[in-house]
Amino acid sequence: MGGKKPEGMVLINDQGLRLDGRRPDQLRNLKIEAGVLKQADGSCYLEWGGNKVMAAVYGPRECHPRHDQDPTKARVRVRYNMAAFSVSDRKRPGPDRRSQEISKISSEALDHIVLASLYPRNAIDVFIEILEAEAGTRCAGLTAACVALADAGIPMKGMVASVAAGKIDGVVCLDLSREEDNFGETDFPVAYVAGTNEIVLLQQDGHFSPEEIDRALELTAKAAQEIYALQKAALLRKYESMAQSGADEERAEDAESASAQPEAEPDAAPDEEPHADVAAEPEAETTHEEVR
Ligand code: ADP
Numbered sequence: 001m002g003g004k005k006p007e008g009m010v011l012i013n014d015q016g017l018r019l020d021g022r023r024p025d026q027l028r029n030l031k032i033e034a035g036v037l038k039q040a041d042g043s044c045y046l047e048w049g050g051n052k053v054m055a056a057v058y059g060p061r062e063c064h065p066r067h068d069q070d071p072t073k074a075r076v077r078v079r080y081n082m083a084a085f086s087v088s089d090r091k092r093p094g095p096d097r098r099s100q101e102i103s104k105i106s107s108e109a110l111d112h113i114v115l116a117s118l119y120p121r122n123a124i125d126v127f128i129e130i131l132e133a134e135a136g137t138r139c140a141g142l143t144a145a146c147v148a149l150a151d152a153g154i155p156m157k158g159m160v161a162s163v164a165a166g167k168i169d170g171v172v173c174l175d176l177s178r179e180e181d182n183f184g185e186t187d188f189p190v191a192y193v194a195g196t197n198e199i200v201l202l203q204q205d206g207h208f209s210p211e212e213i214d215r216a217l218e219l220t221a222k223a224a225q226e227i228y229a230l231q232k233a234a235l236l237r238k239y240e241s242m243a244q245s246g247a248d249e250e251r252a253e254d255a256e257s258a259s260a261q262p263e264a265e266p267d268a269a270p271d272e273e274p275h276a277d278v279a280a281e282p283e284a285e286t287t288h289e290e291v292r
Helices: 096-113 137-151 176-184 212-257 264-291
Strands: 030-036 042-048 051-062 077-080 122-131 158-167 172-175 185-193 198-202
Touching: 030 137, 030 176, 030 212, 042 137, 051 137, 077 137, 077 264, 096 122, 096 137, 096 158, 096 198, 122 137, 137 158, 137 185, 137 212, 158 176, 172 185, 172 212, 176 264
Parallel strands: 077 122
Antiparallel strands: 030 042, 042 051, 051 122, 158 172, 158 185, 185 198
């Protein structure tokens, strides 16, 4: 935001389309996968336009250091980190002011939805790793983190879906790309609690009129519903594949125990004998009669 737009650069063309061909109200492609890491309690991998994000959740587990413990609730701690290779110029590794700020606002957003009072003295640690960045990473990170929390089975009052709006060439648009973020006029990331539409994060960099804010909220609220549907579908796919592999395992176990009992088959005959006996009984009587 705020970079000087190169001379003659047009972010919205005469047909009202953006540099990547999207309409103002269109999201970039979004792909979400839940449960991708074995070692984490919950995880999510997300690709959103050119962003690639991994989120992992550990906990609830005893909070360390102990002086960080809250006797009334769990601490929801988020670490947002951009990999050194996530942007075209190598990013200096480690926390900087920007990542600290994003970690803080993400913690606050998630703290609002996690039922933290169920886990006093515990910590729920959320790691957001930006593997590739192309604008909108705080929204992508928060959206992934929430899927990872659900994947970890952490009780929440709702899912958080996050997306930015912005202003480019004077038009309010959804989900800014890198050029739009660099050379646009306004960036406006928002995070909603799905279902209630409660806002748990809202930032603004640049200027908006009150009408433009209304339009930005309208676009982001509608898009949050689309994002929520994708989050839910990713979690469902994860549970369906778990159920499928559970069923496959059961079938394999059945097949194994069946093949482990080839000698059991002759035993099956005596098993049938009682039935044979029951059926044979009148016959035995007849025989008895005949003898008499
Ligand atoms: P967000 O990623 O949430 O939009 P910003 O608006 O701060 O956050 O950043 C916009 C984009 O600028 C990032 O997605 C990333 O592509 C790029 N960027 C951010 N920090 C750096 C950095 N240290 N080096 C290079 N590019 C960066």
